[in-house]
Amino acid sequence: MDAGYKSLRIEKADGVAELVLLGPGRGNAMGPDFWREMPEAIRALDADDSVRVVLVRGNGDHFTYGLDLMGMMESLGPLLTGDNNLALERSRLLKLIGEMQQSTEGLARSRKPYIAAVHGWCIGGGMDLIAACDFRYCARDAKFSLREVKVGIVADLGALQRLPRIIGEGHTRELAYTGIDVDAERALRMGLVNEVFPSAEEMLTQARATARRIAENPPLVVQGAKQVMDYCADKSTADGLRYVAVWNSAFLQSHDLTEAFAAFAERRTARFQGR
Incomplete structure (x- = not known):
């Protein structure tokens, strides 16, 4: 490409x-x-x-x-x-x-x-x-x-x-x-x-x-970590904690989270799809 x-x-x-x-x-x-x-x-x-x-x-x-x-x-x-x-x-x-x-x-x-x-x-x-x-x-x-x-x-x-x-x-x-x-x-x-x-x-x-x-990690979680860290760069700790709490409240539920739990229970490597 x-x-x-x-x-x-x-x-x-x-x-x-x-x-x-x-x-x-x-x-x-x-x-x-x-x-x-x-x-x-x-x-x-x-x-x-x-x-x-x-x-x-x-x-x-x-x-x-x-x-x-x-x-x-x-x-x-x-x-x-x-x-x-x-x-x-x-x-x-x-x-x-x-x-x-x-x-x-x-x-x-x-x-x-x-x-x-x-x-x-x-x-x-x-x-x-x-x-x-x-x-x-x-x-x-x-x-x-x-x-x-x-x-x-x-x-x-x-x-x-x-x-x-x-x-x-x-x-x-x-x-x-x-x-x-x-x-x-x-x-x-x-x-x-x-x-x-x-x-x-x-x-x-x-x-x-x-x-x-x-x-290999859940792409939306990696992207979320980047966005949270970028937001927190010039904010107080309290502001940053509030932001990540809101972020996870909105985006924590996902197919990748279900896959992570299933892979752990089945003792296999997780296959994350970004969903």
Whole structure:
């Protein structure tokens, strides 16, 4: 399944979809094709009930080099330079940024859980992308950099909003202000990734195994857990408890719940259908 995408490839099996970054720029750089196709791909995966979890990875030697500056010059250039760079151009740039934000915002708002599997470089927009995922694994060769500051840009695709909840304010501010490179071990210490694996192959094997374990669980319950946690992120504990109580009051009764009890009683593996 690729729907004619140029910057992405989608592979599906057993409830797991792999969303593979292709570029086509060097290092899977994010050019015009990516910003156009990524929101469409996310919507398609969200609507596909056969997909229960999505694994995001890069093709080749890297996750992504981030924004393809040269590739984006045709759309960005006229909005950043020129003698008549006034209100009309400012409005068009605002619209363009909003459209690009849908590539990460759409992912974060998806009903489905997303796992990032990072090897090689993860730079700039790649950081925005993995910050929107539910959690992250990486290989030992992974390097991370919130490098927008080095090219005169304030990161504007979600990293500055999401990373503080993942790695804390101090780490996020250090990355955003300095543009430094962070290796896999420090990424693990700061909580950016859940686990580091010796090689890209071992990392991908474990990420796929985790995705399959998620896919084996009742999909509506997994999606419910994601929605409850997202809701609670900026709420009090009391608000969060009330929300999950209402959620379960509405959605606890299901065919999957009956199947779970039956499988337990019969000492067999449950077969959840998302009903």
